[in-house]
Amino acid sequence: MTTEAATIPDRPGQTKTGDDSQPPTGPENADSTVSRTQVDSYSDPTKRSIRWDYTIFFVTLHLLALLVLLPYFFSWAGVAAFLVGVVVFGQLAIPIGYHRMLSHRSFRSPKWFERTLVTLAMCTAQETPAHWVAWHRMHHSHSDHAEDPHSPRISFVWAHVRWLVHESRTRIATFSMYEKYARDILSDPYYRWIEKLPSPAGIFYLAHAVVYALLAVGISVLVYGLNADAYRMAASVFVWGVIARTVWVWHITWSVNSITHVFGYRNYDTTDDSRNNWFVTLLTAGEGWHNNHHADPASASVQHRWWEIDLNYYVIRLFGVFGLATNIIRPRHVRKSGAGN
Numbered sequence: 001m002t003t004e005a006a007t008i009p010d011r012p013g014q015t016k017t018g019d020d021s022q023p024p025t026g027p028e029n030a031d032s033t034v035s036r037t038q039v040d041s042y043s044d045p046t047k048r049s050i051r052w053d054y055t056i057f058f059v060t061l062h063l064l065a066l067l068v069l070l071p072y073f074f075s076w077a078g079v080a081a082f083l084v085g086v087v088v089f090g091q092l093a094i095p096i097g098y099h100r101m102l103s104h105r106s107f108r109s110p111k112w113f114e115r116t117l118v119t120l121a122m123c124t125a126q127e128t129p130a131h132w133v134a135w136h137r138m139h140h141s142h143s144d145h146a147e148d149p150h151s152p153r154i155s156f157v158w159a160h161v162r163w164l165v166h167e168s169r170t171r172i173a174t175f176s177m178y179e180k181y182a183r184d185i186l187s188d189p190y191y192r193w194i195e196k197l198p199s200p201a202g203i204f205y206l207a208h209a210v211v212y213a214l215l216a217v218g219i220s221v222l223v224y225g226l227n228a229d230a231y232r233m234a235a236s237v238f239v240w241g242v243i244a245r246t247v248w249v250w251h252i253t254w255s256v257n258s259i260t261h262v263f264g265y266r267n268y269d270t271t272d273d274s275r276n277n278w279f280v281t282l283l284t285a286g287e288g289w290h291n292n293h294h295a296d297p298a299s300a301s302v303q304h305r306w307w308e309i310d311l312n313y314y315v316i317r318l319f320g321v322f323g324l325a326t327n328i329i330r331p332r333h334v335r336k337s338g339a340g341n
């Protein structure tokens with residue numbers, strides 16, 4: 001889903017005057033020192049008008065996801081499609097692609113591979129690369145302060161989902177947000193093309209759902225023949241592999257914004273409320289070590305203690321073996337020690 005389309009300049013870097021196209025690094029670079037009481041005086045974002053298109057889409061998909069409760073739609077093939085989808089979209093595309101690769105540039109990839117991950121991420125109904133990255137870098141620059149787009153200091157539900165369904169900003173503000181936080185992303189012609197599409201995340205999501213449905217029907221008919229079993233199997237794979245998976249990936253992504261800024265322990269006394277939370281780590285294959293991440297956002301790994309397992313980092317290292325990830329940034333304590341890890 002996208003918020004209001006911004007006007008994208010033909011050459012996004014043309015007004016560049018400094019190095020602020022670099023990914024912001026974290027709380028130490030935060031330019032806001034607004035206190036909790038100042039947050040209270042900040043114009044209440046919950047009063048902003050509702051984006052009904054988003055709201056209806058979210059509610060509809062949640063209702064459709066309830067179909068998994070009906071025995072008719074159950075199949076082990078459907079469950080397998082769900083699990084594979086969670087790995088592909090909920091691990092490779094969003095946490096590794098949008099987050100660690102694009103937002104923080106914690107590793108580099110060949111362009112074709114980077115764009116593949118971005119294309120997969122576009123199939124999750126979670127914003128365009130420029131928008132996702134801009135929001136996330138803004139979060140790091142202003143974590144739990146007035147300009148943070150999704151701080152639980154507003155409310156837990158706000159941080160989880162409500163911030164997505166309220167009108168966020170004007171076209172001008174969105175454009176200036178891109179200029180400040182996502183200029184490097186928009187220097188890529190493919191990402192700029194995506195941004196100029198009408199409702200790009202919606203188009204990609206719909207297209208992937210149609211392709212998925214056609215494949216599910218085609219394979220089911222090949223296996224079962226033209227009969228009711230084939231259509232039931234295709235429906236099962238679609239409900240579990242697309243609808244339920246989409247809703248699940250939304251919630252595990254959103255839980256990083258909500259749960260890990262409220263519940264858990266802290267290794268570092270960062271200027272935000274970030275926490276390390278094992279439950280969110282289990283859901284997201286590593287993103288739950290969020291206090292570690294806020295303390296050292298440049299690192300490709302959030303595993304700062306041996307038992308804080310970060311599967312996403314191991315996947316990045318695996319990419320490295322095949323030449324799909326280079327310049328992998330190690331945690332700060334490893335960088336300082338000079339060890340190669």
Ligand SMILES: [Zn+2]
Nearest residue numbers: 139143274290
């Ligand atoms: Zn955070």
Ligand SMILES: [Zn+2]
Nearest residue numbers: 103136140297
């Ligand atoms: Zn981050």
